[in-house]
Structure formats: structure tokens, C-alpha cells
Amino acid sequence: MVSMKDISSACGVSVATVSKALNNHEDIGAETKRRIREVAKQMGYFPNSAAKALKTNRTQNLGVLFEEDDHSGLTHDYFACVLDSLKSAAEEKGYDITFINSCRTRPGRMSFLEHCRYRGFDGVIIVCVNFLDPEVLELVNSDIPTVTIDHLFNNTCAIMSDNVKGMHDLLSYIYEMGHRRIAYIHGTESSVAQRRLASFYKTVAELGLDIPDEYILPAAYRDTKAAYAATEKLLDLKKRPTCILYPDDFACYGGINAISERGLRVPDDISVAGFDGIRIARHIEPKLTTLKQDTNLLGRRAAEKVISLIEQPKTTLIEQIVVEGEVYVGGSVKKI
Amino acid sequence: MVSMKDISSACGVSVATVSKALNNHEDIGAETKRRIREVAKQMGYFPNSAAKALKTNRTQNLGVLFEEDDHSGLTHDYFACVLDSLKSAAEEKGYDITFINSCRTRPGRMSFLEHCRYRGFDGVIIVCVNFLDPEVLELVNSDIPTVTIDHLFNNTCAIMSDNVKGMHDLLSYIYEMGHRRIAYIHGTESSVAQRRLASFYKTVAELGLDIPDEYILPAAYRDTKAAYAATEKLLDLKKRPTCILYPDDFACYGGINAISERGLRVPDDISVAGFDGIRIARHIEPKLTTLKQDTNLLGRRAAEKVISLIEQPKTTLIEQIVVEGEVYVGGSVKKI
DNA sequence: TGAGAATACGAAAACGATTAAGAAGTGCAC
DNA sequence: GTGCACTTCTTAATCGTTTTCGTATTCTCA
Numbered sequence: 183m184v185s186m187k188d189i190s191s192a193c194g195v196s197v198a199t200v201s202k203a204l205n206n207h208e209d210i211g212a213e214t215k216r217r218i219r220e221v222a223k224q225m226g227y228f229p230n231s232a233a234k235a236l237k238t239n240r241t242q243n244l245g246v247l248f249e250e251d252d253h254s255g256l257t258h259d260y261f262a263c264v265l266d267s268l269k270s271a272a273e274e275k276g277y278d279i280t281f282i283n284s285c286r287t288r289p290g291r292m293s294f295l296e297h298c299r300y301r302g303f304d305g306v307i308i309v310c311v312n313f314l315d316p317e318v319l320e321l322v323n324s325d326i327p328t329v330t331i332d333h334l335f336n337n338t339c340a341i342m343s344d345n346v347k348g349m350h351d352l353l354s355y356i357y358e359m360g361h362r363r364i365a366y367i368h369g370t371e372s373s374v375a376q377r378r379l380a381s382f383y384k385t386v387a388e389l390g391l392d393i394p395d396e397y398i399l400p401a402a403y404r405d406t407k408a409a410y411a412a413t414e415k416l417l418d419l420k421k422r423p424t425c426i427l428y429p430d431d432f433a434c435y436g437g438i439n440a441i442s443e444r445g446l447r448v449p450d451d452i453s454v455a456g457f458d459g460i461r462i463a464r465h466i467e468p469k470l471t472t473l474k475q476d477t478n479l480l481g482r483r484a485a486e487k488v489i490s491l492i493e494q495p496k497t498t499l500i501e502q503i504v505v506e507g508e509v510y511v512g513g514s515v516k517k518i
Numbered sequence: 519m520v521s522m523k524d525i526s527s528a529c530g531v532s533v534a535t536v537s538k539a540l541n542n543h544e545d546i547g548a549e550t551k552r553r554i555r556e557v558a559k560q561m562g563y564f565p566n567s568a569a570k571a572l573k574t575n576r577t578q579n580l581g582v583l584f585e586e587d588d589h590s591g592l593t594h595d596y597f598a599c600v601l602d603s604l605k606s607a608a609e610e611k612g613y614d615i616t617f618i619n620s621c622r623t624r625p626g627r628m629s630f631l632e633h634c635r636y637r638g639f640d641g642v643i644i645v646c647v648n649f650l651d652p653e654v655l656e657l658v659n660s661d662i663p664t665v666t667i668d669h670l671f672n673n674t675c676a677i678m679s680d681n682v683k684g685m686h687d688l689l690s691y692i693y694e695m696g697h698r699r700i701a702y703i704h705g706t707e708s709s710v711a712q713r714r715l716a717s718f719y720k721t722v723a724e725l726g727l728d729i730p731d732e733y734i735l736p737a738a739y740r741d742t743k744a745a746y747a748a749t750e751k752l753l754d755l756k757k758r759p760t761c762i763l764y765p766d767d768f769a770c771y772g773g774i775n776a777i778s779e780r781g782l783r784v785p786d787d788i789s790v791a792g793f794d795g796i797r798i799a800r801h802i803e804p805k806l807t808t809l810k811q812d813t814n815l816l817g818r819r820a821a822e823k824v825i826s827l828i829e830q831p832k833t834t835l836i837e838q839i840v841v842e843g844e845v846y847v848g849g850s851v852k853k854i
Numbered sequence: 855t856g857a858g859a860a861t862a863c864g865a866a867a868a869c870g871a872t873t874a875a876g877a878a879g880t881g882c883a884c
Numbered sequence: 885g886t887g888c889a890c891t892t893c894t895t896a897a898t899c900g901t902t903t904t905c906g907t908a909t910t911c912t913c914a
Contacts, residue, residue, distance in 0.1 A: 183635060185900055196864045201902060211862055213734070228636045229629060232571035235899035236869045241568070242617070246848045256602040258798060259593060266592040273621035278637065281618040285609035292564060298519060300564045380797065435801045442803055461593060462798055465742045466771045467778055531892050537872060547892060569870035572899045655862055 184225045192221050196378040204229075235302055235422035244277050244301035244488060247283040247294060247321070250309045258404070259460035260430075260477060261310045264331060268307060270484065275489055281305070294321045305488040313373075327486050331430040332374055334502060339491065341484045344506045345374055349381035351452045352427070352455060355471075357389050361425040361453065365397035367412045367437065369429035375403075378457070378478075394421075403429045406436030413440035417452075423514060425454060431456035431463045431472055441471030449516035459510050469512030479505045520561045523556060528557050533645050540565075559732060571638055580613050580824060583630060583654070585620040585647045586746035594740070595796035596766075596813060597646045603817030606730060612827055618642070630657045637734035641824040643667065649709075650703050663827035665820050668710055670838060674813030675827065677820045680842045681710055684809040685717035688763070688791060691807075691845045695763040696854040699791065701733035703748045703773065711739075712795070718763075730757075739765045742772025749776035752786075760789060767792035767799045767808055785852035814840045 186200045195214065203210045203218040210218075215292045248265065257452055258263055269279050284296050294317045298306055305327040311318055313333045322328050322338045329339040339346070356364055360446055366382050369375035379398075386393050396419060397402065401408035409428055416423055417440065428434035434456035448468055456463060459474025483503050488499045521538045524661050529536070531550065539546045539554040546554075571577045578759055584592065584601065592598055599745035605615050619633050630653045634642055641663040647654055649669045658674045659666050665675040715734075722729050732755060737744035744765055752759055753776065764770035772791035774784055784804055786788055792799060796812025819839050826834045 183900090187900075197901080198865075198903080199863060202634060202863090205902085205910095207903095209862060214862080226632075228632050230638070230900050231636050232568045232574070232577070232638055233869090234902080235568035236572055236871085236900080237902045239869085256592075256605070257595060257598045262598050264594045269592070269617055270621065272619075272625060274617045276624065278619055280614055281609075283609045283614055285606065288612065296562075297566050298569050302568055329633055339772070387820055432798065432801070435798065439801075439803050462768065462771065465768070465775075466802060467775050512623070519870090523870075533871080534873075534895080535893060537870095541872085543873095545892060551890080566870050569899090571874080572870080572901085573872045575899085832911090 183230070185414065186227075189218060189222050189225060189227055192225065193218050202330075204305040204355055207481050208259045213306045222389065223375065231394045236416055239302065241302045241304055242277050242303065243303055244272055244485075245282045245298050245301065245306040246279055247282045247308045247311050247318070258310070258473065259432075262372065263461075263477035264309060264481040264484070267478040268309070268485050269360055269481075271482040271485035272489070275485070277304070277485070277489060284311075285386060293317045294323050295326075298326055300361075302456055303330070304492045305329075306309045307488055308333070309482050309484075311497040327488055327495070329488045329491070330478060331484055334373065338499065339487050339500055340500060340502045341478060341480055341487065342504050343374075344504045345377040347504075348386075348457070348475070348507045349378045350385045351509050352457070352505075353382060353385045354389070355454060356425050356427075356453070356510070356515055357391070359425075359453075359515050361515070362391060362425045363397070363421065364393060364425045364427065365399070365416050365423035365474045366393075366427045367401045367409055367416075367429060367433070368427075370400050370403070375429070383463050397423055401433060404432045405429075406439070409433035409436035413437040417441070417444055417446075422452070424457065426452065427455050427457070430460045431460045431470055432458045434463075434470060434472075449514050453515040453518075459507070463513065464510070468514045470510075471512040471515040472510050474510040477506050519566065520563045521566065522563075524749065525554060525558050525561060525563055529554050546612060566673070569584050570684075575638065577638045577640055579606055579637065579639055580615055580821075581618045581634050581637065581642040582615055583618045583620065583642065583644045583657070584648050592594040594646070595798075596767075596811065599797075599813035600645060600817040601818070603814040604821050605817075607818040607821035611821070613640070613821070613825060622656050629653045631660050631662075634660075635661055638830045641665075643820050643824055644669070657791060662823055663831070665827070667816060667820055667826045670709065671712070673824050673836065675836055676838045677816055677823065678838060679710075679811045680701050680719040680738055680840045684793070684811070684843045685714045687722045687845050688793070688809045688845075689718060689721045689846070691726070692694050692761050692763075692789070692791060692851055693727070695761075695851050696788075697851070699733070699757065700727065700729060700761045700763065701727075701735070701752050701759035701760045702763045702771070703735045703737045703745055703765060704763075705739045705750075706736045707738070711765070733759055737765055737769060740763075740768045742769055742775070745769035745772035746776045749773040753777070753780055753782075756809075758788070760854060761791065762788065763791050763793070765793065766795045766798045770799075770806060770808075789851040791851055795843070800846070800848065804850045806846075807848040807851040808846050809843050810846040811843040812841050817845075 186197045190197045190200045198217055203215045272279055282294055308330045322335050331341050334340045357475050368379045399412040401412045424438060428437055434454055437454055441448055441452055446452055456470045456472035463470035522533045526533045528535045535552055578723045608615055618630055644666045659672050667677050670676045704715045735748040737748045764773055770790055773790055777784055777788055782788055792806045792808035797810050799806035
């Protein structure tokens with residue numbers, strides 16, 4: 183590895199001058215700068231990030247917390263898409279992405295915060311995690327710039343998909359398509375689930391709908407079996423819904439299976455709608471009508487925000503950034 | 519941040535002693551070691567990875583090359599699963615995962631190799647990339663321990679899904695189900711595609727099948743439109759195939775759409791099979807019969823191998839590790 | 855012409871760890 | 885009592901940068 187020392191000897195200047203020339207300091211002559219840079223380039227010089235980090239306490243490295251109990255994180259289309267755009271946006275700005283070690287079982291493991299300090303992450307993005315975990319709290323309460331995705335702490339920036347507007351728009355669309363008996367199988371155990379459910383009720387009220395209690399059922403996210411079971415319950419009702427909303431697209435397929443097995447067809451006999459807008463749902467018939475979340479923007483905003491917190495801590499607001507999704511009109515909700 | 523110096527003052531010993539105590543060197547007294555460790559723990563000491571890296575030239579950090587022209591990498595179920603298990607396996611062994619910056623447009627960007635040197639990755643895993651890229655070649659030809667997934671260079675370790683056996687097993691299964699007129703829409707532009715196609719022909723010969731040339735069509739991986747178009751061609755033939763193999767599960771849904779639009783049903787009128795075993799294909803009816811690749815083992819083996827190359831370079835073979843998949847029997851291939 | 859400002863560069867300390875070499879203390883044999 | 889071997893700890897150099905402060909040279913203008 184060619185170091186600054188090598189360049190300094192080659193150029194007949196001191197190491198300090200090389201450093202300053204490469205970092206474009208004011209107090210180095212134009213010609214000297216040019217020469218040093220040329221030699222550096224020609225010798226294939228690249229800085230040593232460890233040395234730089236040691237000296238500056240900056241790593242140009244972002245930690246991403248992405249924990250998956252059931253290994254559903256990385257393979258979860260929504261979060262994978264967010265991570266992907268997060269990665270692109272960070273890389274464009276010269277930051278690298280490192281996963282925060284979420285292995286729980288290693289002897290001598292560090293807590294999330296300890297790991298972040300160990301690696302010297304300039305900032306952290308919490309994408310997919312149990313937000314009640316004490317270690318997560320420790321992390322968000324630290325002085326490390328942090329943004330969360332889809333969860334609101336009172337002292338960190340949050341990038342949120344607009345679940346309230348999303349549910350409102352989706353439900354309104356379904357209403358416009360003529361549906362009045364609309365069931366909602368809602369997700370569980372997260373603030374996102376609560377927000378969507380609240381928005382559902384609010385929109386129901388706005389639209390003047392009368393939704394019986396038995397139309398509202400819980401089912402864990404991405405749990406096709408639970409969605410299947412809940413769907414069966416709905417289909418057993420005397421007054422069946424004409425449209426069923428699901429916690430997410432993946433779970434929706436569980437519901438579609440339940441419907442098909444009764445010999446009913448989507449959307450001719452009953453309509454369904456998902457939530458998320460996963461890619462494959464646009465390639466399988468019937469294409470899912472769903473609320474397509476803007477994962478690209480979510481990831482990008484998260485990266486931009488954390489980098490802004492790092493580079494302009496004074497002028498960056500601790501705020502909640504809301505990213506709107508849009509109704510994707512597939513073919514699973516029929517006009518009646 | 520509490521450093522060794524802090525511990526050394528607290529314990530009344532030198533920094534060197536602290537370092538050696540924490541690293542369990544022989545020449546430190548048992549009692550001293552105990553005391554230092556206790557104080558370190560109590561003071562919340564954790565090492566500074568940058569300082570350690572600077573001194574030791576080891577970072578305990580692995581670079582992962584995961585480039586996505588069309589952003590299909592991270593959202594590609596197969597690669598996402600591989601990455602996920604890769605991550606878990608590496609974390610268990612105390613290594614972190616950092617993406618190699620694949621942003622092509624940044625001014626002053628580094629090549630892949632330069633970036634690896636800059637970050638001081640101990641090893642590199644190449645998951646998803648254009649293997650003909652000169653920068654990739656530069657990387658694999660460097661002295662950095664490297665493993666590739668699903669691509670064979672002559673001087674690096676490769677973890678390969680057993681596409682030959684996979685195709686053989688899948689085709690044999692379909693044969694056993696009574697199919698004789700079997701079409702294959704094969705992937706393009708990769709060694710994997712070539713291997714599968716070769717295995718297809720070989721198995722065809724073994725089974726004594728007579729497959730007309732027009733049953734073999736190309737379509738890019740994960741390209742539902744191309745699969746759709748190819749399927750239409752097959753359905754236009756006088757002698758239709760009774761079963762169609764697709765490049766992968768995702769593309770398969772393009773084919774299924776083409777079939778449905780002609781009023782034909784899968785699998786009653788025509789059977790289809792995918793390749794990969796993506797999760798959702800087991801949740802949508804008809805469940806896809808496919809070759810389920812063992813992504814978990816692929817990722818794990820890759821991590822183990824690269825760590826072994828790092829830690830026991832002498833005794834680690836440069837080899838090709840083949841991971842077998844298995845036929846997943848869904849409901850898309852019917853017995854005839 | 856000479857004082858002060860401006861410019862261009864260098865010396866050296868520092869970041870937090872590792873490690874080779876050396877030094878002090880102890881025990882034991884002769 | 886001296887020499888030698890151990891054990892246990894310290895000193896000091898080092899990794900590759902950044903940065904403060906100092907110095908030498910040139911420029912400016914009264």
C-alpha cells in the first residue's frame with residue numbers, strides 16, 4: 183500500500199504537505215498541489231480509512247440495523263427495497279453501509295451501541311427491528327446521529343411511510359369502486375399497524391360507512407396462514423364483505439387462497455387489496471390493487487437525513503419525514 | 519470513549535500491559551489480568567476498530583459486492599436470501615459485512631479493489647455482479663481472499679449451486695410425472711444459464727427424450743415479459759409441450775399469465791416449473807414446482823470459506839464448493 | 855529600505871492500539 | 885554470593901493520517 187510518506191519522498195515535500203495538498207487546504211501552492219496530486223494518482227495512492235478514522239473520528243461509514251428474528255428482513259421485499267435505495271443514496275454521497283452485528287449468541291458480543299462505537303459509525307439507520315428492545319433504546323438515546331424508518335421515537339428523526347394517508351387513499355378508492363361492505367384484516371404489534379387501523383376507522387367515518395365489528399380481524403404481517411384463517415372467518419359470515427383489505431401483499435395471497443378454495447374468484451366474486459406494492463404482485467394475475475409505498479424515496483430520504491445530521495448537525499431539524507405512497511390499481515378490486 | 523490509557527491509569531499499569539491482558543498474552547500475571555479485565559468491563563471499554571486495524575492490518579470486516587444494474591440485487595429473492603445467511607454466518611464468527619461501493623457515477627470514485635484496500639477488508643464475497651467487468655477481474659486477481667457465488671474463476675474459491683444436478687433432478691421428476699413433451703425457456707448471458715442448458719440436454723439424452731428445437735427458447739432471467747412472449751410461441755406450436763420449464767420462478771409467472779390468457783389452466787392443461795424456490799411461490803396457488811436452491815447453505819458456506827481463507831490461508835484449498843438444491847413439489851406439474 | 859502582512863511549507867504531536875526488546879524482581883543451584 | 889532462568893511488567897517504536905504551530909521567504913507600501 184502506497185502511503186503519504188511514499189508520495190512525500192517522491193515529491194520531495196513533507197508528509198504534512200501531502201496531506202494538505204490532497205485535502206485541498208489553502209496554504210499549499212497551486213503548483214505544488216498539482217504535482218502532489220499527479221504523483222499520488224500515478225502511484226495509485228488511496229488513503230487508509232483506518233488511519234483517517236483514528237485521527238478524525240469520522241469513518242464515512244453508516245451502520246444499518248436490520249435484524250430479522252425469522253430472517254424475514256432482508257428477504258422482505260419492502261425492507262429490501264428500502265435498504266437498496268438507502269445504499270444507493272449513501273454511496274452517492276461517499277458513505278459506506280455496514281450492518282450492525284445483530285447476532286445475539288456470540289460470546290463477548292457487544293450491544294448495538296457498543297458495536298457502533300467500536301466501528302465508529304458516523305450515523306445509524308434503523309430499518310427493521312423490534313423497537314421495544316432495550317438495546318435499540320440505548321442506541322437511539324445515544325449521541326450518534328440516528329434515523330429510524332417507520333417508527334417514531336421522541337428524540338430521533340423518523341422517516342415514515344404515510345400510512346394514514348395511504349390507508350385513506352386506498353379505502354377511498356375502494357369506496358369509489360362501489361364497495362360498501364369492506365373488511366379489514368389488519369396487522370399486529372406495531373405502531374404502523376395501529377396507524378393504519380386508526381386511519382381505516384377514521385376514513386370509514388368520513389365516508390359514512392357502516393362496518394360491523396366482525397369485519398375487523400387481526401393477522402400478523404406476512405403471515406399467509408393467519409390471513410387465510412381470517413379470510414375463512416369472513417367468508418363464513420352471513421353478510422360477506424365485498425372487498426377485503428389485507429395487512430400486506432404477501433399475506434394477501436393467503437387470503438386469495440382461502441377465497442379460491444371456496445370456488446370463489448378474485449375479483450369477480452370478491453375483491454381484495456394488499457398493502458406495500460411488492461414487485462411480484464404486479465406480475466401475477468390478478469395484479470394486486472394495493473397501496474404502493476415509495477420505498478425508493480424512503481431509503482433515499484433516510485440516507486440524506488442521517489448524512490445531514492452528521493454533516494450539519496446544527497441546522498438539521500429533528501423531524502418526522504413523511505413519504506407518501508400511491509394507490510396502485512391492479513385488477514383485484516372490481517367495480518361493483 | 520474510554521481507551522486503554524484510561525484503564526492503564528485506573529489500574530496503575532502501562533498501556534502495553536492492558537493491551538496484553540485484554541488480548542490474553544502469556545506474560546501477564548493472572549491476578550493482573552483479572553483486575554485489568556474487570557476494570558475494563560466496569561469502565562465499559564471497547565476497542566477502537568480503527569486503531570486496531572491500523573496497527574494489525576486486520577479489520578474483521580468483509581466486503582460484499584452486490585451490484586444491481588436494475589436494482590434487482592437486493593430485491594432478488596435468491597440473492598437476498600444468500601446475503602442474509604451470509605450475514606448471519608459472518609456475524610457469528612465476529613466479522614462484519616460492508617457493501618463495496620458500487621456507485622459508478624461519483625466523482626473521484628474508487629475501483630472495487632481500491633475501495634477494498636481503502637477499507638481494509640479482510641476478505642471479499644462477490645455475490646451478484648457482472649463477472650466480465652474488468653474491475654471485478656482486478657479484484658479477484660488481487661491478493662485479497664475472495665469467494666464468488668455462482669461463478670467460477672480459475673483462481674478463487676467459488677460457491678456454486680449445483681445447477682447441473684438441479685436441472686437433472688427437476689427434469690427427471692417431470693419425466694417421472696409422465697411428461698415427454700417438455701419445453702425449456704432458458705436464461706441467458708451467464709455461466710449458470712449455460713450450465714443449466716447443458717444439463718438439460720444431457721438429461722434429455724439420458725432419458726431418451728426427443729425434444730424439438732423449437733421447444734428451446736431464451737428469455738432473460740426475471741423477465742416476465744420475455745417469458746410471456748416465449749410462452750406464447752410455445753402455445754402457438756402445432757405440437758404443444760405438456761410442460762414448460764422457466765429460467766426462474768419470477769419469470770415463470772410471466773409464462774403462467776400467457777397460459778391463463780389463452781383460457782388454459784395450470785396445471786390441468788399445461789404444467790410449468792420454475793427454478794430457485796422463492797418464498798412467495800410456496801404461498802400462491804398453484805404452488806410452483808421448482809428447484810429450490812439452498813440459499814441458506816450457499817451463504818453460510820461462502821462466509822465460512824472466506825473466513826477460512828483469511829485465518830488459515832495455508833491450509834485452505836482453492837476449491838469449488840457445490841451446494842445441492844432439491845426439487846420442491848408444488849402443484850404446478852401434473853401427473854399425466 | 856525596513857516593518858508588517860501574506861504565502862508556502864515543515865516539524866512534531868496526536869489518534870488508540872500492538873509488539874519487540876529490555877528491565878526489574880524472584881527463586882534456585884552451585 | 886554470584887550467575888542464570890523465569891516471570892512480569894515497561895519503554896518505546898510503529899501503523900497512516902491530521903492538524904497546530906512555527907519558520908522561512910516573498911510581497912506591500914509608507
